[in-house]
Amino acid sequence: MKTFLFIVIVLISGSFAGFIHGTVNFAIVEPYLDQAIGIENQNLFASGEEKDTPEFWVEYEGYRAWQKSGQILAGIILGTSIGALFGIVFALSRNSLPGNNDVKKAIVLAGIMWFSMFLIPFLKYPANPPTVGDPETVVLRSILYLSFIAISGFGVVGFYKLSKKFQNNKRLVALIGYGVFISVIFFAMPENPDEITAPMDLVNEFRIMSFLGVTSFWVSIGVILGFFWKRYSPHKETTKSYT
Amino acid sequence: MLLNFMSELRQVNVSKTGVSKLAIVALAIVFAVGLFIxxxxxxxxxxxxxxxQAFEDLYIHELTHDMRHAAGFPCH
Structure with missing residues (x-):
């Protein structure tokens, strides 16, 4: 394997896909974040924690500009991070993935990881806008969310390995096994402890946009890494000449 | 005979698919650090x-705030 080339194309693919994710979020998620933070501000005024003064709005505009400016940068960092995981899994599983070229293989893997590490956890612990979420429970919620992602991801790996021991219907065994396993986990895991106090229309529309943003990342990482892999073949050794 | 031998040599060079452990460690570090940030x-x-003072300023938290919410991470 060409180690340096492998690392470089994985990092570039992740950062590109993360840039796309951040840009999509900037376009479609930011309006909902602004609405939600507007409600948060009104709650602060109503409770007396803050006063509706020009000084408040100057400070508010300052940190909102900082937060918004980070959307794309954070997308690139997160994309590079998740892309690194995707690259590792792709390199290790490439020979087992269906598809007659690396683009198809990468898209299949992106679909599997999107389903198991995003969609299923999202159904249990969907994204929430600001105003939803008690700071006292943030550690618990983080542990629950990460645990569920890890359990689901390792579940896929575990049932794939288990299915290899069967002679026939390997894919069916893996699918049914994972389906039963993750259903049990889904209902066994505790619910998000926080009550939703924001308008449900806002929360639901925010979740749809969040879903589209994250999905844009998984589509992008599959296509981009697949094309890079097909073009540069980092899994091959440098061919030596014997002539 | 010679052609077979040459073919085998070529296959050895191009069909190794072992993944570099160094690359896995490097990418795993990138994954963990990026996810934490x-x-x-x-x-x-x-x-x-x-x-x-950094726990008061929360510069990185604020910089990644919008992506945290948008990507589904619990934020506050």
Missing amino acids: VGFDQGHIFSLVYGE
Whole structure:
């Protein structure tokens, strides 16, 4: 394997896909974040924690500009991070993935990881806008969310390995096994402890946009890494000449 | 015979698919650090330089705030 080339194309693919994710979020998620933070501000005024003064709005505009400016940068960092995981899994599983070229293989893997590490956890612990979420429970919620992602991801790996021991219907065994396993986990895991106090229309529309943003990342990482892999073949050794 | 031998040599060179352990370790570090920065930092990283003040300023938290919400991480 060409180690340096492998690392470089994985990092570039992740950062590109993360840039796309951040840009999509900037376009479609930011309006909902602004609405939600507007409600948060009104709650602060109503409770007396803050006063509706020009000084408040100057400070508010300052940190909102900082937060918004980070959307794309954070997308690139997160994309590079998740892309690194995707690259590792792709390199290790490439020979087992269906598809007659690396683009198809990468898209299949992106679909599997999107389903198991995003969609299923999202159904249990969907994204929430600001105003939803008690700071006292943030550690618990983080542990629950990460645990569920890890359990689901390792579940896929575990049932794939288990299915290899069967002679026939390997894919069916893996699918049914994972389906039963993750259903049990889904209902066994505790619910998000926080009550939703924001308008449900806002929360639901925010979740749809969040879903589209994250999905844009998984589509992008599959296509981009697949094309890079097909073009540069980092899994091959440098061919030596014997002539 | 010679052609077969040459073919085998070529196959040895191009069909090794073993993944570099160095690459896996390097990418695993990128994964863990990036995930922590965007998903979980509450001043921890800057506290290495700025001490306790970093937990008040929350620069990285605020910088990644919108992505945290948009990507589904619990934020506050």
